Amino acid sequence: MSTAAQEFLRRAAEKTSDLQHRYTIRHGIDSYETAHNKGKARFSDWQAARDRCAQIKAEALSKLDQYLLQFEDTVKSRGGHVFWASNSEEARNYVLDVAKRNNVQRVIKSKSMVTEEIHLNPLLEKNGLEVWETDLGEYIVQLRNEPPYHIVTPAMHLSRGDIAKLFQEKIGGVTSDDPSQLVALARHKLRQAFFAGQMGISGANFLVADAGMVAVNTNEGNGRLCTSLPRIHVVMAGIEKVIPRLQDLATLWPVLATAGTGQHLTTYCTLVGGAKRPGEVDGPEEFHVVLLDNGRTELLADTEQRDVLRCIRCGACLNACPIFRNVGGHTYGTTYQGPIGSVLTPHLRGINEFNHLSFASSLCGACTEVCPVRIDLHHHLLQNRRNAVQSGARPWSERMAFRIWRWAMLSAGRFRLFGWLARMVMRAVRALGLTGTALDPMRKWTKYRVPPDVPERSFRQMWKEQYAH
Numbered sequence: 001m002s003t004a005a006q007e008f009l010r011r012a013a014e015k016t017s018d019l020q021h022r023y024t025i026r027h028g029i030d031s032y033e034t035a036h037n038k039g040k041a042r043f044s045d046w047q048a049a050r051d052r053c054a055q056i057k058a059e060a061l062s063k064l065d066q067y068l069l070q071f072e073d074t075v076k077s078r079g080g081h082v083f084w085a086s087n088s089e090e091a092r093n094y095v096l097d098v099a100k101r102n103n104v105q106r107v108i109k110s111k112s113m114v115t116e117e118i119h120l121n122p123l124l125e126k127n128g129l130e131v132w133e134t135d136l137g138e139y140i141v142q143l144r145n146e147p148p149y150h151i152v153t154p155a156m157h158l159s160r161g162d163i164a165k166l167f168q169e170k171i172g173g174v175t176s177d178d179p180s181q182l183v184a185l186a187r188h189k190l191r192q193a194f195f196a197g198q199m200g201i202s203g204a205n206f207l208v209a210d211a212g213m214v215a216v217n218t219n220e221g222n223g224r225l226c227t228s229l230p231r232i233h234v235v236m237a238g239i240e241k242v243i244p245r246l247q248d249l250a251t252l253w254p255v256l257a258t259a260g261t262g263q264h265l266t267t268y269c270t271l272v273g274g275a276k277r278p279g280e281v282d283g284p285e286e287f288h289v290v291l292l293d294n295g296r297t298e299l300l301a302d303t304e305q306r307d308v309l310r311c312i313r314c315g316a317c318l319n320a321c322p323i324f325r326n327v328g329g330h331t332y333g334t335t336y337q338g339p340i341g342s343v344l345t346p347h348l349r350g351i352n353e354f355n356h357l358s359f360a361s362s363l364c365g366a367c368t369e370v371c372p373v374r375i376d377l378h379h380h381l382l383q384n385r386r387n388a389v390q391s392g393a394r395p396w397s398e399r400m401a402f403r404i405w406r407w408a409m410l411s412a413g414r415f416r417l418f419g420w421l422a423r424m425v426m427r428a429v430r431a432l433g434l435t436g437t438a439l440d441p442m443r444k445w446t447k448y449r450v451p452p453d454v455p456e457r458s459f460r461q462m463w464k465e466q467y468a469h
């Protein structure tokens with residue numbers, strides 16, 4: 001078993017028995033779900049809107065090279081810089097280089113999962129730069145020295161009491177856990193960072209090919225401040241973020257907001273076109289876009305799973321997933337959590353180390369049901385499992401167990417024998433009181449659960465007695 005898999009199991013066991021943690025995230029997710037259902041009702045046809053979004057993203061992926069080049073040309077025609085990064089290292093080094101060339105000391109960041117994916121902050125900080133996360137949730141987890149817990153709501157696992165305690169320790173001046181007071185404190189602190197920031201780094205919700213513009217959605221306005229106040233603005237985006245036309249945002253923006261948080265539209269929907277032009281007062285002097293591949297072109301070449309690149313990172317599949325709701329975001333140990341993370345991470349970070357995530361699913365299909373761009377998530381999880389088995393990434397004991405199981409299932413006599421043996425073993429375990437001990441063959445189950453009663457007779461025997469004449 002890989003180290004990542006062992007860590008996943010350890011954290012999952014810890015979190016599923018932490019009732020306070022489960023209560024906090026369920027409370028958060030339930031309120032999102034209520035808003036999400038109300039939001040869907042505002043559409044005259046929510047299913048048609050999902051179809052349209054899936055079509056737009058599929059069209060973009062079918063001509064990804066053309067749309068990216070179109071985007072690049074337009075950005076460059078306005079004086080912007082576009083850098084193609086094939087991996088995390090190239091992307092990180094490019095940003096560091098821009099910062100060094102411009103003597104940047106202080107960086108302000110708007111929410112960006114790609115910067116988490118490439119671990120940008122540690123490199124900048126190692127090189128003496130001060131980095132400020134300005135999205136409130138990101139700011140909170142940065143103060144805790146933690147990665148984001150959820151791709152949309154990074155501090156979902158914290159109650160307002162937790163946040164008040166954290167602010168008191170790190171900022172001071174907290175007199176209650178009243179959310180408006182906590183927000184005012186964070187705002188006061190972040191305002192200083194906004195005015196002192198020399199470089200702003202943002203993500204991109206969409207890259208608009210025909211307009212050469214970057215769409216950034218935030219609820220706090222921090223995105224606009226990061227993209228317009230500092231001298232330099234750097235956009236970090238995965239190559240799959242490109243969409244063909246500006247008018248596509250008319251569908252994508254409301255669908256993204258509704259699927260993610262139940263809002264009609266995100267509070268601030270911003271389009272950034274580049275550096276300020278002669279005569280303009282506002283805006284950065286330099287504008288850079290880093291287009292990150294990092295395994296995405298390989299996924300694009302995989303015709304079976306290419307549609308994973310349609311993801312608009314709304315977070316709906318995380319909220320719907322019964323596994324995520326119990327183990328929580330940090331248990332995954334990955335940048336992208338929940339069903340989309342379990343599908344995507346083996347492609348980005350290797351199937352040997354991360355195939356276990358595809359097994360952390362009941363395959364109930366709730367994720368596929370909610371995905372606004374109709375990614376067939378639970379079937380992709382199944383395909384990842386198949387790929388893991390075929391590539392030999394699963395342990396030999398598991399492969400052997402399934403071989404024996406298959407052998408038993410292919411004969412009625414062997415099936416009966418195995419059923420009888422299993423009942424005998426379970427009876428012995430219960431009779432000897434071995435449940436929950438090291439001798440219990442089902443220890444992993446019975447440590448947290450009451451083992452089921454063992455029936456006296458098999459289903460086949462009961463059926464015969466009742467119906468066979």
Ligand code: SF4
Binds near residue numbers: 310
């Ligand atoms: S896979 Fe679908 S539901 Fe999940 S984050 Fe991406 S777009 Fe949203």
